[in-house]
Amino acid sequence: MEMARVIVDVPSKDTDRPFDYLIPEELRPWVEVGSRVGVPFGHRTLQGFVVSLHPRPEMDTAKMKPIQEVLDVMPPLSPELIELGEWMKERYACRYISALQSMLPTALKGKAERYISLGDPEASSMDESDGLFAILPESELERDILGFVGQRGEVSLQQLTRAFPDAAAAIKALIGRGKLREHQQIKDKLQKKTMKAVELAVSSEEARLSLASFPTKAQRQKEVLQYILEMEDFLPISQKELLQTLGVSAGTVKGLADKGLITIEDIEVFRDPYRGRHFTPSEPLALTLEQQAVYRSIVRKLDEREHGVFLLHGVTGSGKTEIYLQTIQRCMDQDRQAIVLVPEIALTPQMVERFKARFGDRVAVMHSRLSDGERYDEWRKIREGRASVVVGARSAVFAPFDRLGLIIMDEEHESSYKQEETPKYHARDVAVHRASMTGAAVILGSATPSLESYHAAKSQSQDDFAPQLLEMPSRALGNKLPEVHVVDMREELREGNRSMFSRSLHTAISSRLERGEQTVLLLNRRGYSTFVMCRSCGYVAGCPECDISLTYHQKSNNLRCHYCGYAEQAPEVCPDCGSEHIRYFGTGTQRVEEELAKLFPGIRVIRMDVDTTTEKGSHEKLLKQFRDKKGDVLLGTQMVAKGLDFPDVTLVGVITADSALNLPDFRAAEKTFQLLTQVAGRAGRHHLPGEVVIQSYTPEHYSIIHASSHDYLSFVKDELKHRKALHYPPYCRLILVTLSHEQLPLLVRTAENFAATIKYESDRRGWFGSLDRFDASALDILGPVASPIPRLKNRYRFQCMIKWRGTMDAVSLVRSVAEKLQDSARDSKLQISIDVDPQMLM
Numbered sequence: 001m002e003m004a005r006v007i008v009d010v011p012s013k014d015t016d017r018p019f020d021y022l023i024p025e026e027l028r029p030w031v032e033v034g035s036r037v038g039v040p041f042g043h044r045t046l047q048g049f050v051v052s053l054h055p056r057p058e059m060d061t062a063k064m065k066p067i068q069e070v071l072d073v074m075p076p077l078s079p080e081l082i083e084l085g086e087w088m089k090e091r092y093a094c095r096y097i098s099a100l101q102s103m104l105p106t107a108l109k110g111k112a113e114r115y116i117s118l119g120d121p122e123a124s125s126m127d128e129s130d131g132l133f134a135i136l137p138e139s140e141l142e143r144d145i146l147g148f149v150g151q152r153g154e155v156s157l158q159q160l161t162r163a164f165p166d167a168a169a170a171i172k173a174l175i176g177r178g179k180l181r182e183h184q185q186i187k188d189k190l191q192k193k194t195m196k197a198v199e200l201a202v203s204s205e206e207a208r209l210s211l212a213s214f215p216t217k218a219q220r221q222k223e224v225l226q227y228i229l230e231m232e233d234f235l236p237i238s239q240k241e242l243l244q245t246l247g248v249s250a251g252t253v254k255g256l257a258d259k260g261l262i263t264i265e266d267i268e269v270f271r272d273p274y275r276g277r278h279f280t281p282s283e284p285l286a287l288t289l290e291q292q293a294v295y296r297s298i299v300r301k302l303d304e305r306e307h308g309v310f311l312l313h314g315v316t317g318s319g320k321t322e323i324y325l326q327t328i329q330r331c332m333d334q335d336r337q338a339i340v341l342v343p344e345i346a347l348t349p350q351m352v353e354r355f356k357a358r359f360g361d362r363v364a365v366m367h368s369r370l371s372d373g374e375r376y377d378e379w380r381k382i383r384e385g386r387a388s389v390v391v392g393a394r395s396a397v398f399a400p401f402d403r404l405g406l407i408i409m410d411e412e413h414e415s416s417y418k419q420e421e422t423p424k425y426h427a428r429d430v431a432v433h434r435a436s437m438t439g440a441a442v443i444l445g446s447a448t449p450s451l452e453s454y455h456a457a458k459s460q461s462q463d464d465f466a467p468q469l470l471e472m473p474s475r476a477l478g479n480k481l482p483e484v485h486v487v488d489m490r491e492e493l494r495e496g497n498r499s500m501f502s503r504s505l506h507t508a509i510s511s512r513l514e515r516g517e518q519t520v521l522l523l524n525r526r527g528y529s530t531f532v533m534c535r536s537c538g539y540v541a542g543c544p545e546c547d548i549s550l551t552y553h554q555k556s557n558n559l560r561c562h563y564c565g566y567a568e569q570a571p572e573v574c575p576d577c578g579s580e581h582i583r584y585f586g587t588g589t590q591r592v593e594e595e596l597a598k599l600f601p602g603i604r605v606i607r608m609d610v611d612t613t614t615e616k617g618s619h620e621k622l623l624k625q626f627r628d629k630k631g632d633v634l635l636g637t638q639m640v641a642k643g644l645d646f647p648d649v650t651l652v653g654v655i656t657a658d659s660a661l662n663l664p665d666f667r668a669a670e671k672t673f674q675l676l677t678q679v680a681g682r683a684g685r686h687h688l689p690g691e692v693v694i695q696s697y698t699p700e701h702y703s704i705i706h707a708s709s710h711d712y713l714s715f716v717k718d719e720l721k722h723r724k725a726l727h728y729p730p731y732c733r734l735i736l737v738t739l740s741h742e743q744l745p746l747l748v749r750t751a752e753n754f755a756a757t758i759k760y761e762s763d764r765r766g767w768f769g770s771l772d773r774f775d776a777s778a779l780d781i782l783g784p785v786a787s788p789i790p791r792l793k794n795r796y797r798f799q800c801m802i803k804w805r806g807t808m809d810a811v812s813l814v815r816s817v818a819e820k821l822q823d824s825a826r827d828s829k830l831q832i833s834i835d836v837d838p839q840m841l842m
């Protein structure tokens with residue numbers, strides 16, 4: 001192959017297609033589909049990815065430029081991932097390059113850097129600028145520069161300008177005359193980490209012999225060599241450790257190297273976020289009957305090596321994790337690899353531990369609390385085949401495995417599997433598609449499957465996504481699901497209880513304290529924010545750039561906008577009326593903590609929320625404290641609801657169940673049901689029976705009633721009725737289009753134009769179906785209306801919601817209309833964002 005198609009690293013419409021490059025002879029063995037290359041593009045050098053290879057074309061190739069460099073020995077992307085990227089681009093209406101970039105760790109986001117080396121010393125000592133060929137004498141400065149570069153062979157422009165700070169003109173002149181040559185090279189943001197390592201250069205016998213003849217004045221060197229010989233079995237050893245242990249200088253060690261007895265070399269080290277941590281190995285458990293049935297279905301598919309999707313609906317504590325572990329084992333026995341996706345928030349140390357304990361070093365872990373360097377090294381562990389299992393958040397679905405056999409998605413209903421930035425992909429859909437390309441199996445696991453997945457499994461209607469339903473209705477350890485009491489908080493208020501704790505929750509907590517058992521308290525923070533309000537005039541502190549209220553941060557005592565980052569000092573008096581009665585509102589976890597301390601003197605509360613978990617490892621520390629029973633209560637936001645398995649937790653309390661029910665989001669009821677079911681599942685998981693108290697202001701709401709009786713099926717039935725009546729997924733699909741501009745009137749006109757064009761174009765294509773008549777194929781557009789956040793970063797926002805059903809290509813229609821509109825908008829200030837299958841409607 002002599003020609004490569006390359007996608008360059010510029011996310012714009014004009015570069016959103018492959019460009020052709022010649023492959024120079026010497027690079028031919030290195031260029032593969034998935035290679036990262038440096039290519040000339042206009043006057044720049046850009047990073048790009050090879051998406052296909054071709055023989056030299058018939059046409060004239062004189063104009064075609066050659067690939068300049070290949071950046072990695074092993075291509076960071078595989079042909080499989082390149083193909084997946086192409087699919088994402090169509091499915092989510094994003095740029096090809098955005099899709100590919102999202103698959104790679106930040107460390108590989110290379111940028112071109114400029115390098116300087118010596119040019120031709122002879123031919124170019126002339127200045128051709130005025131047509132006269134005069135030999136110019138070199139100035140002293142120029143000679144210094146040439147000397148500096150000559151000595152080093154090649155220096156970065158940055159290095160050169162640092163050495164000669166005021167010599168920009170001279171450097172430019174030298175380049176202009178060809179005495180210096182400039183070229184660009186792609187540099188990664190991050191380097192591999194290396195260390196100096198010491199190794200014997202001769203056999204140990206020879207080394208021992210030479211010890212005898214060491215001169216007395218080289219006593220220190222002798223000590224070092226003796227030590228190295230003692231450590232013989234562990235060589236090479238780190239020079240740093242050597243220096244520290246023996247208290248000698250680097251010079252001493254170098255002396256030995258000069259004598260030819262040892263070598264000192266830079267070797268690569270891998271940053272391992274879990275280094276030094278011991279994981280007690282775990283053995284496979286004997287499966288329960290329910291587990292066996294599920295296990296057999298999945299293994300049959302694995303053994304056939306065929307693609308298949310399973311929806312594993314198992315109640316909390318039914319032992320889904322053991323299923324994951326044992327099917328992964330099977331997959332590894334087949335010499336294939338497995339991806340385990342876990343919501344970021346549930347990616348707790350406890351979860352990681354369970355996989356590390358079973359599979360040890362074969363597990364790579366990827367989550368956002370790792371540093372860029374650690375992520376990069378975990379990623380390489382996968383790419384280089386040193387890991388066969390990855391446990392990670394959303395983006396681990398792109399793990400560069402080449403023999404993928406199984407993808408597991410735990411808590412498949414979680415909305416965090418959808419990426420909210422471009423490319424706005426859903427990891428579930430990507431997982432299913434990737435698995436179908438490679439003949440891998442997919443397990444979607446949850447105690448509360450999303451309605452989309454459950455409906456697809458039940459109706460088996462969509463041919464691209466019809467999972468097989470597997471159920472585990474009982475807990476693995478044979479204990480019952482906890483008893484749930486719903487408390488009507490309006491009733492409490494009527495009877496004079498103004499505290500945030502109902503009488504039953506109060507009593508329940510007291511009895512746990514007496515018995516030395518533990519309590520988990522959930523504060524559903526969705527829908528709440530800790531905003532600042534004046535009690536005298538009702539003033540609420542808002543962001544000057546965005547139409548939303550500012551959030552109070554106690555640590556720094558300031559107010560911050562969560563959307564644009566704007567911050568200001570928290571006011572002492574109301575800026576509107578001057579009253580001192582201005583304070584922060586919202587039932588923050590801190591307030592609950594204060595109240596607990598008041599009601600139960602001496603109670604030990606471990607608080608887990610965004611404020612207490614920002615530091616690296618803090619999450620882990622808090623959970624360990626709770627596990628070691630250094631706390632009576634674990635109090636927190638959503639973080640405490642998922643994945644935790646503590647034997648002594650016998651009470652779960654939910655402070656307000658319905659805080660999120662009234663949000664303008666058609667999934668509000670589903671999310672409430674899921675959260676309540678999840679958190680209730682933390683109680684009584686082992687031998688002690690569990691109890692749950694849910695406090696609510698709308699106890700008659702079906703999501704609360706069904707959650708309290710652990711009745712997923714009834715909830716689904718009720719919720720599907722609503723979805724069907726209002727035309728929402730799973731009965732149709734959505735595309736949310738948000739247009740934004742600084743000028744409101746212009747924005748409104750543009751948005752109306754957009755909606756009208758979509759209507760016109762879909763009619764023209766004959767898409768006349770109606771959602772109301774439940775036609776098999778239909779498209780409807782709602783809006784434009786102001787977005788729920790009508791102004792953000794000083795830009796007004798309007799949105800249109802497209803509801804559609806059928807096999808037509810609605811995404812590409814929306815994309816092409818949006819692009820035409822953007823082209824015809826005279827200024828480039830119009831922004832149009834397309835969100836296919838949106839999760840966040842606010």
Ligand SMILES: Nc1ncnc2c1ncn2[C@@H]1O[C@H](COP(=O)(O)OP(=O)(O)OP(=O)(O)O)[C@@H](O)[C@H]1O
Binds near residue numbers: 314320645681
């Ligand atoms: N076959 C088994 N034999 C004995 N114990 C088991 C078995 N399977 C699971 N368990 C235990 O049952 C408990 C619950 O299992 P696990 O945490 O896997 O449930 P889960 O379905 O993932 O729950 P959740 O959805 O609540 O996270 C764990 O303590 C686990 O060790």
Ligand SMILES: [Zn+2]
Binds near residue numbers: 535539574576577579
């Ligand atoms: Zn006021």
Ligand SMILES: [Zn+2]
Binds near residue numbers: 544545563565
């Ligand atoms: Zn803002």
